Amino acid sequence: MGEEVSNKQIVLKNYVIDFPKESDMLLKKTIIKHKVPEDSLNSILVKNLYLSCDPYMRNRMSKREDSYIDSFTPDYPITGYGVATVVDSAHPNFKKGDLVWGITGREKYSLIKSPETIFKIQNMDVPLSYYTGILGMPGATAYFGFYEVCSPKKGETVFVSAASGAVGQLVGQFAKLSGCYVVGSAGSKEKVDLLKNKFGFDDAFNYKEEPDLNVTLKRYFRDGIDIYFENVGGKMLDAVLLNMKLRGRIAACGMISQYNLEQPEGVHNLFCLTTKRIRMEGFIVFDYYHNYSKFLETVLPKIKEGKITYIEYITEGLESAPAALIGLFSGCNVGKQVVVVAHE
Template structure:
């Protein structure tokens, strides 16, 4: 008879309007049997790290269209990316003691089956911190790689602007751009983060957008000849200001618009005529688009890490119970670097 153990979980209470609150995420303790049902094609894991990402807030909205594999269900554990250790498996691609990253639950133990098992990757390299697979070597890293290298078609000497530049995606985009020989400026919401962009991540310059009364003028100051590539993480007024400052045939890969996630009525964007005047290409994308590129991305980025050409900064909290506060803090700018929650350090 398989052992039955307690399982702490963060339960999604109900669909959210406006900013998420602690009461939207309920800490409970259930039980789980440490054995995968025979013939189920599932994997049972112990979760080691969970990733706190802005996308989680979007998934808390009530969907008006067809539900997807990531649609949240009230009364069920919150779903997000994490790093886990396989305890038992009925799936041919995974065996006991494998380390994996991918979609899992906000809980100590998860039974992962279709559709989320399609998003699991076996961890090939353990000569870097395992937590990196929630960030630089996981979904945020693949987002940065796909949006910059694959979608933006960067060239040496081009001017690149990155908003939310100290976050999980932005800090990597800026470093990729510097390695390409680009001129790179980032923006962030505190002077501490601005200093990090310049001193730690090697950006050519950076500014605190909260201290700029005129974003259009600020961007003109940093990019007097215009912006070739704007890596969009923010939306709203920032996007408006950028459009006026783009170069002819500029590119804007859009991976997120964090300024809009908690608004009941998203802001409209003016200046869209610049898309026509300057022949600007703006294209939204999703990390899923680049799953086939993951091996290529992994080899390149790991090499840069090992050679010291790329650095990464994490903001680490301990314990599953800290996850709701971490998510709320993400939208208040409390984190400095990639926000990670540690559930267990047994594999460090």
């Protein structure tokens, strides 16, 4: 039947209405069998190492009918991307000792019953935590969103919002590798400095210090924007629409500025889509996972050659997970927010 071990879990206490708080989550002590139950075909039991904090998780904290993604269940562990090591497996593709990344629980040990979004980690010569970010879901989001949705061409102008985040910092670097001019926005001087000095953006600004985003964008894009990689929504999108070029493309990746509002802000300048023949297209990385290996083959060498850099903001211990997740929405983190549960 298997030995029982103590487990710790971060569970959702109740559905969140507006701005999430640490107290919406709870640390719960439980016990778990240290083996996959015998009747559980295809399950794997993992020990979690790194947990990813991603903006989309906010949408799962609310009770939403008809959402693109299931809501979390109160009193059950919050789930999300992470890196883990396999402790026991009833699945033919995984064996004890394998390192994996994918959807796991915010807990010490997770029994994953349908490991459809679990990928085996083959390359261990980069930090394992990278599989929560640059080599995981956010990295693939940046890669497929930029190359497949934005169709960049050399010499085009690119604007990225939330540019120092897990996705944004990569989009900017992909844009530079594609011969584009790229400007990013972020919410602090420190982040703006990173964009310019570490990630190689041509320019960057702190949106919190800009009273009129339309004027700001005109300053950085005198002839307009070809590609907008949209991570924030709301007022920024409205200002961008006024500054897009003819036949521009907007990849609607996320709208973090809107997730904590009960009623999203109104966007007024959509007629620009018509007058400028703009294509605005939403996408979700799930739809591109079948090409994950292509992404890895492109990006992994660039990391090893130092042509792409990545900044993580790591906090220690499962106990820090609620604050780390909430910090995304107040902009505390600089770079990809990761929580270490265990180092091995």
